[in-house]
């Protein structure tokens with residue numbers, strides 16, 4: 206397999222999901238994880254979905270991310286066609302703003318698991334895929350650890366600024 210062969214497949218039910226799903230591609234790009242991005246629909250292109258799911262592992266994919274809105278059957282149907290881990294992203298749209306997609310994706314029958322992230326949180330889907338890959342990739346695990354440390358530093362910074370702003374105002378002897 207060449208260096209550039211995708212190991213993560215990002216799929217979505219429509220190109221209208223792209224503004225949300227782009228965040229998954231962005232985080233994979235940042236971590237240097239080869240990925241592909243496809244529009245695949247359980248309802249509108251069922252045969253393409255079946256082909257994608259059945260060939261994903263033999264094409265070298267390790268994880269599939271699937272985002273869909275409304276009656277979101279894409280992640281579950283992909284999970285039915287493959288043994289690869291599937292991460293579902295409920296895309297917010299329409300009258301129910303993602304609640305429908307969240308329940309469609311999370312409420313899978315026993316035996317066909319789909320990992321589900323929060324409504325619209327494609328970034329976490331990307332990060333979860335990276336965590337899965339990192340279990341067998343020490344370089345990637347190191348990058349994840351550095352990213353986590355940067356987040357800790359950022360929050361510590363915020364804490365410093367908030368504490369400085371309210372220092373001496375608490376009246377409860379708040380010294381932390």
Ligand SMILES: Nc1c(C(=O)O)ncn1[C@@H]1O[C@H](COP(=O)(O)O)[C@@H](O)[C@H]1O
Pocket residue numbers: 217218219220221222245246247248249272273274275276277278279280296298
């Ligand atoms: N939920 C699904 C599936 C599927 O689950 O296979 N295919 C398309 N869709 C969703 O329909 C919404 C509206 O799509 P359009 O914007 O194309 O009308 C999108 O959020 C898409 O994910």
